[in-house]
Amino acid sequence: MGESAETLHGWGVTPQEAVALQNALRERLVLQPPASLRVSRVAGADISTENGNALGYGGFVVLDAVSLRPVEQAGAAVALSFPYVPGLLSFRELPVLLAAWNRLAHKPDLVIFDGQGIAHPRRFGIACHGGLLLGVPSIGCAKSLLVGKVGPLGEARGETAEIRHRGEVVGMAVRTRRGVSPVYVSPGHLMDLPTAVEWVLRVSPRYREPETTRHAHRFVNALRTAGGGDREAQEKTETSP
DNA sequence: GCGACAG
DNA sequence: ATCTTGTCGC
Structure with missing residues (x-):
C-alpha cells in the first residue's frame, strides 16, 4: 500500500481504526515552531451541528494578527459521518473544516482550534490532526x-x-481574564507550549476565549441558523470590509 | 469493575 | 455540541 496524503485524512475509518491512525500520525508531529514563523494572519476554526447531527457547518475566520480584525472567512456544510467520541473529535469535525479551508483565498499563518x-490520551487532539492535515502551525485551546x-x-x-498527564507536561491552563475559569492550551503541530500560551494570551485581550474562536463560533452558528446547506455556506465566504 | 470523558 | 428559562452583574 502506498503512503499518501490519503493517510492523513482517515475519513471513513471505524473508531478502532481511528485510534490506530492517531498513534501512527502522532509520530509526524513537529512540536517546535519553524524558525521562520512570522504570524501576520491567525485563524479560528469551529463547527456548529444541526439538530439530529445530520449536517455540520464548519468554518474559519482569519484575523489580522495585530488588529485582530477579521480579514476573511470561509464556511462549508458537510454531512457528519463520525459520531462524537471523546478522544476522536477530529474524525468528526475535520472533514467539515477541510472543505471550508479549501475555500480560503489566503491561508493563515497560524490556526487556533477549539x-x-x-x-490528549494519545497526544493527538484535533489541533494536532488539523495542523498536520493542513500543514500549518496550530494550537489547541479548549474550554x-x-x-x-x-x-x-x-x-x-x-x-x-x-x-500534567502521566508524568508529562502536555499543556497549560491559562487565565485569559480575571474572575473566570481558565482555558486549556496545548501545542498542535509546528508549535511548542510557550509559543502557544503566548499566542492565546495575545488573541484574548478581553474575553475568556480567543477572538479567533469567538469569531469562528459566531460565524458557523450563523451559517447553521441561516440554513441552506453548503450552497449558502459557500456564498458567505467573503468578509465585508 | 468503576469513573472520566474536547465538541 | 444542541435544546431551553430564568437570573445575576456590569
Missing part, C-alpha cells in the same frame, strides 16, 4: 480538560498552571 492539542490534572493558578490575567 479543542485539545497534545493534551475544559480531556485528560490531565492542573494545580491551582493565580487569579490575574496571564497566570498559568501546568497540565
Whole structure:
C-alpha cells in the first residue's frame, strides 16, 4: 500500500481504526515552531451541528494578527459521518473544516482550534490532526480538560498552571481574564507550549476565549441558523470590509 | 469493575 | 455540541 496524503485524512475509518491512525500520525508531529514563523494572519476554526447531527457547518475566520480584525472567512456544510467520541473529535469535525479551508483565498499563518492539542490520551487532539492535515502551525485551546490534572493558578490575567498527564507536561491552563475559569492550551503541530500560551494570551485581550474562536463560533452558528446547506455556506465566504 | 470523558 | 428559562452583574 502506498503512503499518501490519503493517510492523513482517515475519513471513513471505524473508531478502532481511528485510534490506530492517531498513534501512527502522532509520530509526524513537529512540536517546535519553524524558525521562520512570522504570524501576520491567525485563524479560528469551529463547527456548529444541526439538530439530529445530520449536517455540520464548519468554518474559519482569519484575523489580522495585530488588529485582530477579521480579514476573511470561509464556511462549508458537510454531512457528519463520525459520531462524537471523546478522544476522536477530529474524525468528526475535520472533514467539515477541510472543505471550508479549501475555500480560503489566503491561508493563515497560524490556526487556533477549539479543542485539545497534545493534551490528549494519545497526544493527538484535533489541533494536532488539523495542523498536520493542513500543514500549518496550530494550537489547541479548549474550554475544559480531556485528560490531565492542573494545580491551582493565580487569579490575574496571564497566570498559568501546568497540565500534567502521566508524568508529562502536555499543556497549560491559562487565565485569559480575571474572575473566570481558565482555558486549556496545548501545542498542535509546528508549535511548542510557550509559543502557544503566548499566542492565546495575545488573541484574548478581553474575553475568556480567543477572538479567533469567538469569531469562528459566531460565524458557523450563523451559517447553521441561516440554513441552506453548503450552497449558502459557500456564498458567505467573503468578509465585508 | 468503576469513573472520566474536547465538541 | 444542541435544546431551553430564568437570573445575576456590569
